[in-house]
Amino acid sequence: MKIKDLLKIQSIVEGKAIPSDMFDKGLTYYSESLDKSYDILDMHLVHFIRAFAKTQEKLFDKNAELEGVENFKHQVTDYEKQKLKEIFDDFFGKLNEKRH
Numbered sequence: 405m406k407i408k409d410l411l412k413i414q415s416i417v418e419g420k421a422i423p424s425d426m427f428d429k430g431l432t433y434y435s436e437s438l439d440k441s442y443d444i445l446d447m448h449l450v451h452f453i454r455a456f457a458k459t460q461e462k463l464f465d466k467n468a469e470l471e472g473v474e475n476f477k478h479q480v481t482d483y484e485k486q487k488l489k490e491i492f493d494d495f496f497g498k499l500n501e502k503r504h
Contacts, residue, residue, distance in 0.1 A: 408445035
């Protein structure tokens with residue numbers, strides 16, 4: 405059964421109108437495998453659930469990838485800070501030795 409049909413049934417059962425934003429353009433799903441966009445309301449419920457789960461999985465993977473990049477940036481920054489500290493300590497240590 406298509407999402408738009410389920411919304412109609414829900415409207416009847418609950419005695420409430422379907423929210424108007426449900427019919428806005430742009431409620432689409434892009435299928436990479438078919439290289440085609442679908443109106444979500446024309447999708448069957450099972451297809452929508454699978455597409456939603458796949459999209460969530462991709463978002464989770466992308467988020468994990470981005471977190472890895474951010475963690476790497478911090479590691480590099482911490483490493484660079486440590487190296488700079490070592491260079492300054494060495495430089496100022498030698499400078500102090502020359503003074504004494």
